[in-house]
Every structure is written in structure tokens, then in C-alpha cells.
Amino acid sequence: MVTQKLFLACLPFAGGGAAFFREWEKTDIPKVTVLPVQLPGREERFLDEPFTQVSDAVAELTPKIVSAAGEGAAIALFGHSLGAVLAYEIARELERTGHPGLRHLFVSGSPAPHDGRTERATGLPDEEFLAGVQRFAGYRHEAFDDPDMVEVLLPTLRADVEMHENYRATGTEPLSVPVTALRGEHDELVSREQAEQWAEVTRGPFTYQELPGGHMYLVDEAERVLRTVAGSPACD
Template sequence: MTGVEEAVTLVCLPFAGAGASFYHPWSRFADERLRVLPARLPGRERLIDVEPHRDAHAAAADLLAQVVDDLGDAKRIALFGHSLGAVLAYELTHRLLDVPGVEVVRLFASGSPEPCSRRERRATGLSDDEFVNRVREFAGFSDDALDDPELRELILPTLRADVEMHEDYVPSTSVPLPVPVTALRGVDDDLVTSAEAAGWAATTTAGFELVEPPGGHMYLADAGEYLVDLVHRTVNEG
């Protein structure tokens, strides 16, 4: 492959409570073949004063407008999302198929069962302390900011909205994607089993791969270079 015009833009969708800045370091590991484009959700970082979404379909519509605007002349797109970000990336992929001139080359769905799966144990509606404990259980890690009363007060409304959006999510369609899918889970993930991640095979008619890198549910926190290299190899070298 030659030519800047054939490079791939990797649109990255955050997990619950996270912002676009989580993915900014990934640009250090990319080269001219890959542009990392973190998507921005309201209720955090530069959009802290904007009401967060509680509905995944409204979020996907908002993200579609944002991503199309940010793409510029880019044509080849891959999407990566973790947990909540995986279902948002799935919804966004369906919508990008209708955008003229855009080619979605692959969906990378991380840390998530296939989209039709519903979580049996919920955090929505719990008291603040119960909610935080349940989210820590789901995430498999603890954000120190939730132990600081002032930061917790700032973070909690958006985190609650994200969790509600994820727990209430129902796919907009059951039609399989004409786009290849890579599902990822940390090999030691206690929240998403290998079989649950493999369920993403049913979402595509264009090829499927399951990848299980070292680590737990939040393996991607230390795997930026690995994941960027995986995307490079998968979308640019086959």
C-alpha cells in the first residue's frame, strides 16, 4: 500500500467513564499508515458541561456526525471500542455504512460479549457507594478519583449515565455487518468469557477473529503499542 490517501483512520470509542484522552497516547505508536481518532462523548473533558447520553442510539447518532466531520478526506476507517465503547463502535459501524465514500475496513470489539447480551447484575439505581462498588466489580479495577469526595461528585453523574446507557442497550438491528470483526478480551478477564467474546462472530458475514492478549478486563490500559500494531497488521497487511 502506498499513498497517504490509503491510510486507515482508527476511530476509538471510550469505555464507561473514560474520555478521548485515554487514546491520545496511541498516536505515538502509529505511523503514516494509521491515524488515531479518539471520539468525544459529552459529560467529560472538553465537553464536561454537556449533558451525557443515556441512550446508545442517541450517542451513536451524535458520534456519527462528529466522526464524519473529523474524518476530512479520510476514506478507509476502522473502529475500536472497549466494553461500552464496543457496542457504541458496533452501532457507529452500521451507521457509517450509509456514508458515501467511506469504507469501513474492520471493527475491533474489546472487552464485551456480543451486542445482544444483557447484563444480569446491574449497577443502575444503586446508592452511590453501592454503585461505585458494583462498577469496580464490573471493571476489575479501581479509579482512585472515586475515593476523593470532590472528584467523585464531579465524575459520578457521567459514570452513572454511561453505565445506564450500557445496561439498557438493545441493538438497533440484527442484520450482520458486511465488515470483518476482531473481538478482543484479556486472557485473564473475569468479566467476559472467551465464549462470550467469540459470540461477536455472529455479527459479521465478512470474517471473524478472536484475539486474547495477556491481562484482565482492562488489559488495554498497558497495551496501546500492542493494539496499534495489531490494527496495523490486520488492516494494512491482511
């Protein structure tokens, strides 16, 4: 029996772009084709207005993912932090429209979608905002040590954070596809209990898995993440 190749659509964390996941394309995992998803306001879409509402992101990105994967393709979704929220809502949209190719949802570094964010950075002055984002994200990108880069990147990061902080789940009807929640074993921002609450969003199988590292474990563990995807029922 020939195994169908799985397209893994990857949604970035706040401030991130498709370039992060283009590095994953260099990892040789034969069963999985990485499909980096680009949000507006960064990299080749720098001049496009960034999203501030998850609903707008879902409306634009869902058909682009389907088109990029191709007719009848098997699709899984992966998202980290803000990306987990986007991946979840895109999965909901694919199920709502009856797309037959959705195989799996992989969510990373995120509480379940019905928790909501309590601590907020939206609206803070620049330095306080960046400090808050660094605290939420568990890391500080080196670009934010360059004042010129901060001026360029700050509007998109503010839009991403606003989108994340204003997000409220669109419904409570559970998905039918399997869900895997991934978390760095030393993540101080998202607890194991919070990550395991993703079990409530699906009627299908749920798996929880920890990988070495903190909140941004995926920076160093791309191959382990992709091997987790390749070892899932989505690739059977």
C-alpha cells in the same frame, strides 16, 4: 502501491474520555492514525449533558467521526466495553448510510451485542453503585478515592452505566465488514466464548485475539492493540 492511512476512531469505556486514547497517539504506528472520540460530560465537554441512550450517541458521533477523518478516508472503529457497543452501532449506521470508507470493526472486552447486561448498578446508592461498577469494570479509578472528584465525575459515570445497561441491539442484520474481537487472556468478566460470539454480527471475516492482562488489558497494551490494527486487512 501506496497504502492508504487508516483512521482508527476510538470509543471509550464507561467513565472514560478521549484523553485515554490521546496517549495512544504517541505510539508510532505509521499505518494508523488514532482518532480519539470524545463523549459529552467529560474533559473539554464537561458542561455538555452526557448520553443515556446509545441511539443518541450514535446520531451525534457518527457524522463527527466521518468529518474528523475526512472525505473518502478509510475508517476503522475500536471500542472497549461500553465503547464496543457504541462502535458496533456506529458501524451499523455507517453501513446503513452507505459510507464507503468503513474498513473494520475492533471490539474489546465485551460480550456480543445481543447478550444484554443482566447484573445492574443503575439506581443504586453511590457507594453500592461505585462498588458495582468496580466489579463490572475490573478496576477502580484512583479518582474515585477522592470525595470531591466523585461528586464531579459520578453523574457522567451514572449516565454511561445507564446507557450500557439499557442498551439493546438495534437489529440482527449482519455487518459486511471484518470484525476482530480482542480480550485480555485473564479477563474474568468477559469469557472467550462471549467474545467469540461477535462472529455472528458479520458476514465478513472474523478474528479473535487475546492479549496479556485482565479486563483492562488495554491500559498497558496500547502498542499491541495498534499493531494488531496495523496488521489487519484494514491497512492493506
